[in-house]
Amino acid sequence: MENKRKRLGVNEYFMKMAILSSYRGTCLRNKVGCVLVYEKRVKAIGYNSSHSGTEHCEEVGCCMEGSHCIRTLHAEEAAVLNLEKKHGVGMEAYITHEPCLHCHRILASVGVETIFYLNSYGDFSKQEKEVKSLLDCRMIRMHNIEIIG
Numbered sequence: 661m662e663n664k665r666k667r668l669g670v671n672e673y674f675m676k677m678a679i680l681s682s683y684r685g686t687c688l689r690n691k692v693g694c695v696l697v698y699e700k701r702v703k704a705i706g707y708n709s710s711h712s713g714t715e716h717c718e719e720v721g722c723c724m725e726g727s728h729c730i731r732t733l734h735a736e737e738a739a740v741l742n743l744e745k746k747h748g749v750g751m752e753a754y755i756t757h758e759p760c761l762h763c764h765r766i767l768a769s770v771g772v773e774t775i776f777y778l779n780s781y782g783d784f785s786k787q788e789k790e791v792k793s794l795l796d797c798r799m800i801r802m803h804n805i806e807i808i809g
């Protein structure tokens with residue numbers, strides 16, 4: 661029988677991987693997934709969770725500092741740590757959430773040029789200026805995309 665299922669687009673394919681990865685997240689505040697792609701191939705994947713060997717937010721609660729939980733390693737950090745080698749500029753990041761300033765820096769430093777994200781936190785006003793100047797100097801392109809289904 662003919663399979664009429666529509667082929668996934670590239671952005672959808674990688675973003676769905678990021679969403680799947682986010683299901684492994686352990687922070688109570690947010691579950692975030694990140695996929696690093698180079699030349700249309702997945703190079704690393706990560707989700708937010710506690711540092712190796714420490715308790716998870718799910719077990720002992722979040723450790724809040726202001727509006728951020730500082731117990732977890734961010735999904736972007738985890739993905740970068742999983743990266744076996746640097747690929748130079750031209751990497752793409754697919755993230756379920758808009759990255760924080762810290763993760764912007766980390767992604768930029770491993771050569772990420774384009775960031776696709778699904779959800780915006782909308783509370784980065786203080787950081788906005790700094791993020792903008794970082795984006796301007798590293799020319800990271802940001803795309804807020806939508807996934808249907």
Ligand SMILES: [Zn+2]
Nearest residue numbers: 687717722729
């Ligand atoms: Zn947490």
Ligand SMILES: [Zn+2]
Nearest residue numbers: 734759760763
């Ligand atoms: Zn972050």
